[in-house]
Amino acid sequence: YSVATEAGETVAGSGTLSIAPLRSAGAVKLAGLDIKKYSPYYQDILRGEVLAGKLDAGAEYRFAGSSNAPLVTVSNAGVALTGFQLKAADTGEKVIEIPSFSVERTEASLADRSIQVGLVKSTGGAILVRQSKDGAINLLGLVNPPTAPPPATNNPVSSEPPWTVRLKEIAFDNYTIKVEDQKPAKPATLSLDQLAFNVKGVSTFSNEPITLSLSARLNQAGTVTAHGTAKIAPPQAELEVGVSDLDLRPFQPYVSEQARLAITSGRFNTQGRVRYTSPGSDAPLVKFTGEISLTNFLTTDQVLFKDFLKWDALSVRGIDLDLQPNQLKVQEVQWRGLQTSVVIGPDHRPNLTTVLPEKAAGASAAPAP
Numbered sequence: 001y002s003v004a005t006e007a008g009e010t011v012a013g014s015g016t017l018s019i020a021p022l023r024s025a026g027a028v029k030l031a032g033l034d035i036k037k038y039s040p041y042y043q044d045i046l047r048g049e050v051l052a053g054k055l056d057a058g059a060e061y062r063f064a065g066s067s068n069a070p071l072v073t074v075s076n077a078g079v080a081l082t083g084f085q086l087k088a089a090d091t092g093e094k095v096i097e098i099p100s101f102s103v104e105r106t107e108a109s110l111a112d113r114s115i116q117v118g119l120v121k122s123t124g125g126a127i128l129v130r131q132s133k134d135g136a137i138n139l140l141g142l143v144n145p146p147t148a149p150p151p152a153t154n155n156p157v158s159s160e161p162p163w164t165v166r167l168k169e170i171a172f173d174n175y176t177i178k179v180e181d182q183k184p185a186k187p188a189t190l191s192l193d194q195l196a197f198n199v200k201g202v203s204t205f206s207n208e209p210i211t212l213s214l215s216a217r218l219n220q221a222g223t224v225t226a227h228g229t230a231k232i233a234p235p236q237a238e239l240e241v242g243v244s245d246l247d248l249r250p251f252q253p254y255v256s257e258q259a260r261l262a263i264t265s266g267r268f269n270t271q272g273r274v275r276y277t278s279p280g281s282d283a284p285l286v287k288f289t290g291e292i293s294l295t296n297f298l299t300t301d302q303v304l305f306k307d308f309l310k311w312d313a314l315s316v317r318g319i320d321l322d323l324q325p326n327q328l329k330v331q332e333v334q335w336r337g338l339q340t341s342v343v344i345g346p347d348h349r350p351n352l353t354t355v356l357p358e359k360a361a362g363a364s365a366a367p368a369p
Contacts, residue, residue: 007034015061022065029058035084048095048142053084059106070110077106088138095138099124105168113163121171130180164205171198184253192216207233222246222268234278241290243270248297260355261308266297272319284322291317301355304343308355312337 002012015026035053059077063070079102086096105118130138173196181188195216202210213227224246228239248266255261272290277283298310318331342352 007032007037009033022063024063025061027058027060029056031056033057045144046142047089047144049087049089051085051087051094053098054082056080056082072110074106074108077108079103086142088142090141091138093128095128095142097126098122101125113161114166115163116166117168119169119171120167121169122175123172124174125172126176126178128178128180130182132182135183162204165203166205167199167202169198169200170202172196181253184257186253186256188250188253190250191219193220202232204232207231212239219247219250234281235276236278237274237276239274241270241272241274243268245269248294256302260302262300262302264298264300267295269293269295279324284327285324286322288319288321290319291315292319301343303355306343307339307341309340310337311335311339 001014002010004010009030009032011028011030013026013028015024017024033055035055036050039050057077057079060075062073062075081098081101084096084098084101085094087093088095101122103117103120106116108115128138132138175193175195177192177195179190179192181190193216195214197212197214199210199212201208209229209231211227211229213225215223215225217223223242223244225242225244226239228237230237230239246268248263248268252263255263270290270292272288272292275283275287277285277287279285293313293315294311295313297314299308300306301308313334313336315334316330316332317334318329320329321327
């Protein structure tokens with residue numbers, strides 16, 4: 001059979017059916033579903049407005065009735081989303097654009113209580129993330145939280161085993177994420193583009209290591225990379241991380257919150273290994289081993305507008321940092337071209353004190369732990 005709607009959407013299917021015994025096998029397909037058209041069905045959940053998007057879906061199935069429980073299997077199932085655009089209801093701006101998203105090679109069995117997804121992939125997406133002055137995140141405000149269910153009372157314990165889920169691969173590439181932070185006095189804007197990440201081997205029934213990798217460009221210059229393995233139970237991860245040629249100037253709003261200094265130039269680099277171990281073990285919660293460097297660093301005093309502190313290169317090698325419990329060891333520090341100056345301003349105060357934020361009247365310093 002095949003049915004078409006007035007908007008060109010189609011629902012098609014084919015298969016076989018027998019009454020005695022009750023069995024059926026076949027395939028169903030949905031093509032060209034206009035998501036915006038069906039907004040009345042999800043408007044109570046979604047606060048944003050869907051501007052565009054088409055949905056295709058299909059699956060093969062087998063059904064067999066039995067005296068105990070029906071046998072239902074789904075194979076070769078998939079969903080494809082194209083041209084999706086979501087607008088925020090309060091600002092009217094597009095916050096999510098996804099040209100292509102798909103879930104492929106999905107299989108499910110009711111008898112085995114298992115679901116297996118072959119691939120989840122997406123490419124070319126763009127996301128706007130904004131934190132407002134009060135700390136609210138715009139993306140979290142797009143969805144109405146579900147109503148909490150009433151507390152369970154005397155519910156019988158189910159003897160059926162839990163569902164198992166296996167996700168073979170997640171692959172996203174060429175994403176762009178724009179981050180706006182309005183909490184500082186001067187809002188900060190950061191941009192992640194050329195973002196790609198890949199995750200393989202996620203499973204709820206096997207504790208085999210999950211492999212993952214990530215790469216991105218930050219602020220159209222510096223690059224960020226990470227790759228390694230992780231486990232779900234207990235949570236743990238070990239990653240090789242790297243940051244290359246990261247421009248520090250976009251982080252000026254956060255510096256201004258702490259000191260009257262302007263970052264005129266500076267590039268940050270790091271290479272190392274990060275290990276996370278779940279609480280309760282003998283190992284530190286987080287461990288970092290590696291090196292960092294900060295080159296061509298220059299800051300300007302925003303009171304007297306003179307060079308305050310600068311250097312050609314600062315390199316810290318052989319870092320061994322533990323968190324919880326805390327410990328830091330460093331093998332070598334190299335500092336080249338360090339220059340600073342003490343300038344007495346018209347108010348007879350040195351710049352070393354004027355660059356620091358003034359304490360509020362009557363405020364006293366809290367004792368240091």
